[in-house]
Amino acid sequence: MGSESNIKLLDENGMRLDGRTPEQLRPIKIETNLLERADGSAYIEWGGNKIMVAVYGPREAYPKHTQDIEKAVVKARYNMAAFSVDERKRPGPDRRSVEISKVISEALSSAIMVEQFPRAQIDVFIEVMQADAGTRIAGLTAASVAVASAGIPMRDMVVGCTAGKVEGKVVLDLSKEEDNFGQADLPIAVLSKSKKVVLIQMDGDLSMEEFEQASEMILKATDNIAEIQRNALTSRYSVENIGDGE
Amino acid sequence: MPRDALGVLSEIKRSFITKQLKEGKRGDGRGLQDFREATITTNYVPRAAGSAMVKLGRTRVLAGVKIESGEPFPDTPNSGVLTTNVELLPMAFPTFEAGPPNETSIEIARVVDRGIRESKMIDTQKLVIEPGKKVWIVFVDINIMDFDGNLIDACTLAAVSALRSAFIPASREGGKDMPLPVDQIPISVTMVKIGDDLVCDPDLEEEQLGSARITVTTTEDGHIRAMQKGDTGSFTFDEIKKAIKISSDTGATLRKKYFS
Numbered sequence: 001m002g003s004e005s006n007i008k009l010l011d012e013n014g015m016r017l018d019g020r021t022p023e024q025l026r027p028i029k030i031e032t033n034l035l036e037r038a039d040g041s042a043y044i045e046w047g048g049n050k051i052m053v054a055v056y057g058p059r060e061a062y063p064k065h066t067q068d069i070e071k072a073v074v075k076a077r078y079n080m081a082a083f084s085v086d087e088r089k090r091p092g093p094d095r096r097s098v099e100i101s102k103v104i105s106e107a108l109s110s111a112i113m114v115e116q117f118p119r120a121q122i123d124v125f126i127e128v129m130q131a132d133a134g135t136r137i138a139g140l141t142a143a144s145v146a147v148a149s150a151g152i153p154m155r156d157m158v159v160g161c162t163a164g165k166v167e168g169k170v171v172l173d174l175s176k177e178e179d180n181f182g183q184a185d186l187p188i189a190v191l192s193k194s195k196k197v198v199l200i201q202m203d204g205d206l207s208m209e210e211f212e213q214a215s216e217m218i219l220k221a222t223d224n225i226a227e228i229q230r231n232a233l234t235s236r237y238s239v240e241n242i243g244d245g246e
Numbered sequence: 247m248p249r250d251a252l253g254v255l256s257e258i259k260r261s262f263i264t265k266q267l268k269e270g271k272r273g274d275g276r277g278l279q280d281f282r283e284a285t286i287t288t289n290y291v292p293r294a295a296g297s298a299m300v301k302l303g304r305t306r307v308l309a310g311v312k313i314e315s316g317e318p319f320p321d322t323p324n325s326g327v328l329t330t331n332v333e334l335l336p337m338a339f340p341t342f343e344a345g346p347p348n349e350t351s352i353e354i355a356r357v358v359d360r361g362i363r364e365s366k367m368i369d370t371q372k373l374v375i376e377p378g379k380k381v382w383i384v385f386v387d388i389n390i391m392d393f394d395g396n397l398i399d400a401c402t403l404a405a406v407s408a409l410r411s412a413f414i415p416a417s418r419e420g421g422k423d424m425p426l427p428v429d430q431i432p433i434s435v436t437m438v439k440i441g442d443d444l445v446c447d448p449d450l451e452e453e454q455l456g457s458a459r460i461t462v463t464t465t466e467d468g469h470i471r472a473m474q475k476g477d478t479g480s481f482t483f484d485e486i487k488k489a490i491k492i493s494s495d496t497g498a499t500l501r502k503k504y505f506s
Contacts, residue, residue, distance in 0.1 A: 186473075
């Protein structure tokens with residue numbers, strides 16, 4: 001947050017650099033089951049983000065000491081491709097991706113009926129091919145679709161969005177410039193029906209009022225994004241599309 | 247809570263703590279929003295540029311600051327650098343193992359780091375020796391010595407105390423040693439959800455019982471500077487707003503108690 005810049009992020013009409021209003025989402029597209037080998041998969045385009053998610057499992061948890069005798073362990077691995085960002089990123093996990101993998105695993109765990117699969121693990125591989133701000137939320141939103149497409153029982157879908165603050169104004173779904181030069185970043189993911197928060201992080205500077213405004217924006221947006229998730233699944237699995245020789 | 251520490255809480259203890267909480271009581275007599283008593287010993291390690299041993303109840307952490315000159319990051323040529331690292335020492339808990347940072351220690355370090363960074367506690371612009379070429383790099387290393395819950399708050403308390411006691415060894419660069427310029431005092435407040443209650447500064451047993459954890463770091467103006475939810479449970483939005491309120495209130499109390 002808060003690198004200095006001279007870029008003006010909002011024009012005099014309150015419009016954003018990419019022409020969006022403060023409450024407007026970037027275009028989102030989700031597809032399922034593009035990968036042959038995985039038990040389930042999903043692909044998401046969210047603004048300039050391009051992310052593929054693959055799910056394997058439930059399968060026996062390995063190494064053995066990671067097994068939980070009461071439930072399955074969800075192991076998400078968030079990974080950014082070396083070429084996904086402006087400056088080449090050194091391949092492999094860094095501290096940021098370890099933290100993101102942890103909070104994504106925990107968020108998915110609250111939606112998946114993990115108690116049905118003691119001693120098992122569910123692997124969720126999130127590969128960011130191109131990054132354009134909001135990758136953890138886009139990845140998690142796609143991961144939820146991928147888990148569902150793997151036929152793993154879930155109580156609810158996980159859906160998320162970010163909000164933030166630029167030039168003192170609360171805006172939805174930060175772009176890359178807004179993420180880099182804005183004053184706050186607030187990613188939130190909820191269970192789509194109950195609206196319970198399963199992921200929340202924040203850095204920057206928000207007052208209580210700004211937080212409330214941001215979280216209301218996010219909550220409203222998650223309804224739309226959940227609809228896109230549902231369409232991705234139903235268009236792939238509706239009766240008309242089954243048995244079409246694929 | 248470190249995953250290693252799971253599953254050692256007996257059923258009898260579990261139901262006892264839950265029953266007590268229903269009456270608004272906790273095992274050690276605290277109210278739901280009370281912190282354990284903290285003792286902060288600054289300059290514990292005089293060899294460091296700044297240091298603090300913090301005991302929060304029976305949790306004990308030691309933060310040490312080292313300040314060295316080095317190159318700035320290419321994208322922030324006119325700013326000093328802050329790096330925070332946490333080590334879960336094997337002495338602190340039976341199942342902690344020596345080795346490279348794991349997801350638990352990385353998460354703690356990054357949440358502590360965000361609170362300090364986003365509160366603008368340190369004015370990194372004042373840490374420039376030669377613009378674009380040479381800046382002061384502030385290393386905050388935190389060792390976990392004894393673990394009885396709530397490492398994030400103990401570590402924030404220790405890091406903030408150590409930074410406030412730190413000096414820049416400018417004599418090495420031909421200047422004069424000077425105190426590290428610090429301003430805001432970020433205070434992190436961590437709560438776990440047990441049943442429908444938010445319990446502040448959880449000890450180990452309460453952490454094991456909690457379904458979800460939330461940390462909110464605030465500054466004196468009551469603004470939120472960092473937040474992090476952990477564990478596999480969930481919060482309602484009302485609970486999160488409540489957590490923010492509790493954090494800014496409790497933060498104000500702690501700031502006054504330990505830093506004025």
